[in-house]
Amino acid sequence: MPVPPEDRIVGPGFRQKVYDWVARVPEGSVSTYGDIATLLGSPRVARQVGYALSALPEKHAASVPWHRIINGQGRISFRGDLSRAELQQRKLEAEGVAFDAQGRVVAFAERRWRLFSET
DNA sequence: GGTTTGACCATAA
């Protein structure tokens, strides 16, 4: 018997891929919208990555570490809902990710998940 | 099927 639509993370094509890759980001590491978009095939779909995560219900927040996805500048990007931004920063800090006074991830280049060198 | 909307990114000032 198939899984109910609400119980799975499937969406209209693109979103499902985004969730699948985001779920692979290990704890304590971070990734960017651009990197996820590149994995999907085109670095230009970074917007759709963020758009997909915006549509991610809180129910799937446990299985999809949306808080580990930040922008290419190593900063948390939210377009207005700062309440979510504080939540994201708090979650990252709980995993050992630190932020400086400017809101950027400390040692971002090293914490950035190495997508192209899985070894 | 055209228009609007975005948790983005690169570039310019």
Place this chain on the structure above:
DNA sequence: CTTATGGCCAAAC
């Protein structure tokens, strides 16, 4: 350092 503009592409209306 910050702010502004254009481009990009999928999903919603």
